[in-house]
Amino acid sequence: MAGSVYVAGLAPGVGKGTVALGVVELLSRRVARIGVFRPLLSRTGDDPLLTLLTERYPVMAPYAESYGVTLAEARELVADGKWEELISRIVERYREVERRCASVVVIGSDFAAGPAAGGDEMPRELGFNARLATEFGSVVLPVVSGEGRTTESLAAAARSAYHSLVALDATVLAVIANRVPDGLEVPADAGLPVPMWAIPEVAAVAAPTVAEVAAALNATVITGGEGALDRDVHDYVVGAAHVPAVLEHLTDGALMITPGDRADLLVAASAAHAAGNVTLAGLVLTLGEFPDRRAVEVIERLNTGLAMLVVDADSYHTIAAAGRIEARLSTGTPRKVEAALGAFEESVDTAALARLLDVARSSRVTPLMFENDLIDRARAERRHLVLPEGTDERILRATETLLRRGVADLTLLGDPAEITRRAREIGVAIGDARLVDPETSEWRDDFAERYAELRRKRGVTLDLAYDVVRDVNYFGTLMVAAGLADGMVSGANHTTAATIRPAFEIIKTVPEVSVASSVFFMLLADRVLVYGDCAVNPDPDAAQLADIALSSARTAAAFGIEPRVAMLSYSTGSSGAGADVEKVAAATAVVRERQPDLPVEGPIQYDAAVDPAVAATKLPDSAVAGKATVFVFPDLNTGNNTYKAVQRSAGAVAVGPVMQGLRRPVNDLSRGATVKDIVNTVAITAIQAAAR
Known part of the structure; x- marks a missing residue:
């Protein structure tokens, strides 16, 4: 294994930096100690x-x-001949x-500011990095850089890099050309013995942000x-001419630089941005001149969202x-x-790179490994999902x-x-997303007929159905049912019931x-546990509890977690009695009958399910006690409180709720969901869709 x-x-x-970031991301999916x-x-x-x-x-x-x-420190040592x-x-x-x-990822020194920058007394960068x-x-x-290259010169640069390093006794794994111009035909191997x-x-990677410009200036x-x-x-556009000329030269993503006393240009550029004629990056006022207060009031009323x-x-x-x-970065x-x-994963064969590194997957599963594996698996079998809350800022940022x-x-x-308009205001790019308005969609009539037929026995008429399918959650669900999307994620600003x-x-x-x-994936420091049901069923009976256990086991297996199911109760084995314990015992018996090869234990207390020392005392011969991975709670009150207690007290990351048991995947977000939560939930939904 290449440890470094x-x-x-x-x-x-x-x-x-893009390459180093991509390699660390790749390794983070496979090893716990990087x-x-x-x-x-x-x-x-x-x-940075x-x-x-x-x-x-x-x-x-x-x-x-x-x-x-x-x-x-390096310059001082070299100056002293050390x-x-x-x-x-x-x-x-x-x-x-x-x-x-x-595994360790080493980021070599910078040519512009490394040893060579100190003058002739400092060694050349290539030799320095090869030696290290x-x-x-x-x-x-x-x-190697692809900027300004032709196909032939890019291949020559790659060969030069390879042979120069080999001549310095370095072992070259592969060669990566970065910042290659669009449309340039890239040689398959450039005559190299390595990929x-x-x-x-x-x-979006090469361009500085407004914040970076502000700091630099x-x-x-x-x-x-x-x-x-x-x-x-x-x-960059310098505003020095009259308004029509400047407007003619404004381009998407441009930062307009103009003297602070040119209120006419500031108002005109802001109005053009607000109207959607152009999407600016921001405004820079020179000469230390602050704009006229009345102009600033006009600009603020335009609500451009631009920095000045x-x-x-x-x-x-x-x-x-x-x-x-x-x-x-x-x-x-x-x-x-x-x-x-995204650019690294789209362009580099990460599976081949992992093979070259020969990195064995760790038996431990850290939260980051699990989350990155979600992204990797979703990318491998890309699916089409619908997000009903299209104007929510978090949804838009997650979409990008x-x-x-x-x-x-x-x-x-x-x-x-x-x-x-909302995406433009917050400066995110969603150009590849399909935008559909339920109010005007060509699918609305068909969806209304479908829904009316499905709910006819409930008294739903076609006219009523036509109004119901305007609701984004109903419309999105009907898209999934009709095969126009593979799954749906909603709930950022809707209740669980509405979703x-x-x-x-x-x-x-x-x-x-x-x-x-539903289940939550509980990401602990060194493992991932599955908790169900913590979000949907208030008080399931024994048959429903068995269904929850079997669904949770299937969900765990689908996400690479070996299911060992603990049917939780306040009693372990036959140590206690009561209706609640009997319900769990009956559910456990149903699970064993329906899936005899599934490791399941119940009734069992949480400590006996998770702690090998306690398990050795209470259930020494159990295949589940002390090493359970799937925890099935007897009711919603217990499950919801437990997952939140573990999340807040043990510092676990809770991913979910993830719906299970539906014919096609629909998942609910917390109304406090972060952009990261949304990304993870979409990835989970895509994986569920691929599995079906």
């Missing part, structure tokens, strides 16, 4: 990429221990990280919140400085991170992430103009299941 992979850039600005390491910190202050990796992933060493030396001491210090620091980890890779025992993943992959130039932010500062800057910055420099020096700003650019991961990561194809319900009632009426349960139910 060294990501080395072969030129300044090749975007090796590390990241930068031999040389070339930036003053915190390194190292900070991102140490905070995003459960790496075994904190930031302060995940680098070798600073640039200042080159070998420099190498020794870096290797010693690396070994401290390596000892804790199953050899000392670490790392395989090398070189990254070559090409990642295209992605504007030392600007004062006078309007605009976090969402406004997160917009990508794809172009003020800088002291003039327009010429501002545009010159802005042009030198380099976008960076960091904790402050989550959309950029998702776009980079899901589309960029290739998790699913999506339909958003709502007025397309309103969805588009799942249409599913009960239209989709209904699978034939062998009497009741639909």
